[in-house]
Amino acid sequence: MSNGKKIIYTPVKDDSVLEELRVGDVIYLTGIVVTARDEAHKRVIEENIPPPIDLKGLALFHAGPIMVKTGDSWQCIAIGPTTSVRMEYYEDKFIEKTGIKIIIGKGGMGPRTAEACRKHKVIYTIFPGGCGVLGASRIVKVRGVEWPDLGMPEALWILEVKEFGPLIVTIDTRGENLTEKTLEQIKILKEKVRREAVEKVQLH
């Protein structure tokens, strides 16, 4: 803990650190985070090309940053999460293949990812969407970039972060899925909302 913040360090070496966490907990991350989204997932899973760096124990960030190169080094201007559910097709296999331990994204993920989180002791967290500058302000250093041919948003950016967050845990290592519960609740509410909204419409 630092200033009352719960900090998790990557690479994660001991699963028990993650196993203590429950959905709804708010954490901050210090260590190495690697970005990968649609194209990188596709390359690893569908094209069966291993990632160019060892991702074991690291955090995976569903994000496409804005980076500017000055001299030999990259500077991150803005970085925030992209909609994670697009990666639902690949994520369980990606977790199994790479050994990543923490996922950062937005909007939550589905039952397949939740099951993989349970099986491999992984957590999924939400960083508030649209907060690109807040994200960039927590990056200490851009360590490098892999697969730049995928373009700036889709490449693998290797980032050193300090107290990156706030991150809300929405899937824990028991496979509890906060988003799934919220979505189920919305589904139930939808029937009533739709009925009431339709009744209000006065026809000409």
Place this chain on the structure above:
Amino acid sequence: MEETKSRLVQILLSFIKTTAIKLPDDVLIKFRELMSAESSSYGKFIYEAMMENINLALIRNAPVCQDTGILEFFVKLGENFPYKSLLLSAIKDATIEATKKGYLRPNVVDPVTGKNTGNNTGPKLPWIEVELEPNVDYADVVLYLAGGGSSRPGRAIVIDPAKGWRGLVEFVVDTIAEYGPPACPPIVVGIGVGPTAEIAASLSKKALLRPLGSRSSEPFIAKLEESLEKDLNKLNIGPQGLGGSTGVIAVHIEYAGRHPATFAVGVSTACWALRKGWIRIKSNLSYELLSHSGGLIE
């Protein structure tokens, strides 16, 4: 000629930069209202992070969100504005320049090659819609940054007139319940009504860009906007889809006449960081920024 063009590019470059960095006045006002209205614990906490981000963007002169979207320009060319075609080519140049300078993330992917073009231009992009405005000598440029996550719920449908407005309400509730939560709520919902899918879709974008806090001048529509706003918030989507009473910022509806046999409905959504700008460029190449107080960020 060259000098005029470079002046136009300069103005548009600052305009794009300002739109990416700073939220417009109407969005900021509404954001503060929602922030104080939200009572869920995650909600309050998320609004605080968003507020910190809004302020950091201004301090660091950095785009408020890394997804600076696809650039959509809606241009009203005054009939007597002397630089009509020059302005249109300056828009493209300024887009490329703004990407080079890091104010925009390169987002345009050619769907045929699957490659990112690297400069935010590509087949038919940036998107530029032009209207002619009779009897004036200025040009109005409206820019919307269409992010990926917030464009994802976009839908259009042609329903049978028997279902009409009731069918519209069902379609909107279903669309927002299913696709709203991961689209970076609180969201703005734009609805278009018309004879065909593409007219309804196009009007839904116009609805999205209407000033927040405005209501349709047609009382039936104004009432529907208001009641849909309340009803959609009963879905308890909340900020970032984690539950709460402020998942929907506003509902706007724009409409055109329809065909006796069709009732087309389009839906577009914008995320909480609704980045839009409106600038008026005059014949003497001076300008007026109408969307943001405090002028352009140079």
